[in-house]
Amino acid sequence: MTSESGCEEQALKPASAFSEADRDAVYRAIETRRDVRDQFLPHALPDELVARLLAAAHAAPSVGFMQPWNFLLIRDQAVRDAAWEAFRRANDEAAEMFAGDQQTLYRNLKLEGIRKAPLSICVTCDPDRAGPVVLGRTHNPKMDLYSTVCAVQNLWLAARVEGVGVGWVSIFHEADIKALLGIPERVQIVAWLCLGYVDQLYREPELAVKGWRQRLSLEDLVFIERWGRPASLIAEAEDRVSPAS
């Protein structure tokens, strides 16, 4: 019992809040991160930088410590051209689903940077990574996919601090990209990410700037104790929080 407690103590280490400067840095990464479609600069990302981004992704939480992700790096222009063709076909189908002015606006939006960004990363989830029964996935079969999304978000924030923009492309038939990259049947594609250096980003999400959809009030999305019960204390707290610089 004593030795177990000793191990436990060694495994735990002090963890306090960050300094104000370090805290601000993390909030700034979160607030200024954007989904980039067109601001990519052409020069290649160094291997060391890509390794840091992947290490950040690999540090994500995962259900049952399953680490279900894989990362396929795609630099080859021919492969990116083929992926873009898959996007284009799906995007034509997508445009047809919108009516009237909305379809016109949709067709005028640039929704991907597959050919412009020098690097794409296809992020996948292997449900068989830790056997058929996974701690924490027993009652929610999507938990492995959610873990993989956490890896994507870690990578995205790390990219922001490196001066690298990321765009998440979701408009394609999964079968097309799986065939292109030789991805096994059991494995699911979670994200196709486009990456490249950027020297400017939108102040607000591009879809808001372009008039597609505006930011919702956070206050309306927060409830207390039960669905639909307004959380006025949050609104009051927000008034007291100094605005982000």
Added chain:
Amino acid sequence: MTSESGCEEQALKPASAFSEADRDAVYRAIETRRDVRDQFLPHALPDELVARLLAAAHAAPSVGFMQPWNFLLIRDQAVRDAAWEAFRRANDEAAEMFAGDQQTLYRNLKLEGIRKAPLSICVTCDPDRAGPVVLGRTHNPKMDLYSTVCAVQNLWLAARVEGVGVGWVSIFHEADIKALLGIPERVQIVAWLCLGYVDQLYREPELAVKGWRQRLSLEDLVFIERWGRPASLIAEAEDRVSPAS
């Protein structure tokens, strides 16, 4: 055309890499974030702090700028007790799915802090938030769930810098928690998060410390151009990256 370009210029702003100190802060948040089950301290989280965490979540990327998330704050002990009962029932079922020594180890793990942590946040996804056809969800119906997970990961990293631990509970029947909180049929629960101040965290993920499952080699999870093609350049780059302090 000129005025449009002008608007575009105003909407874009310079965005460079962060300073080395700020970059290190973000990587440190990513690397030291843990899934907390037992280290929660009892004192309440101030409203201002909770508002900052929710604002970080609300800054997540979302498909079609849909912002499909809601956040239900649960402080009431009776509600948390009821949620814990739902966990306990599901966890007994889960334990039975593991055999022999693995079941023994499973039963010895503490997998949640619902009653110990002073605040729970139930994070949900409303698929109807932006109408039936959503930009970017046309070919992947899970994109709204993925957006909601990005919000969870933002909140988790923000919590780390605030000295707040977060634990993601996934072992319950969704119907039990939906009934408890009055969540509408159409809305999906993505995460039940337990939050509280912490003054220590595990050096490595708790499931590794407790011998459940170890960290995989990142090198084995990265491919180049095609599934299964090793990315030796990443291994080489990793050797050159200085280890995190």
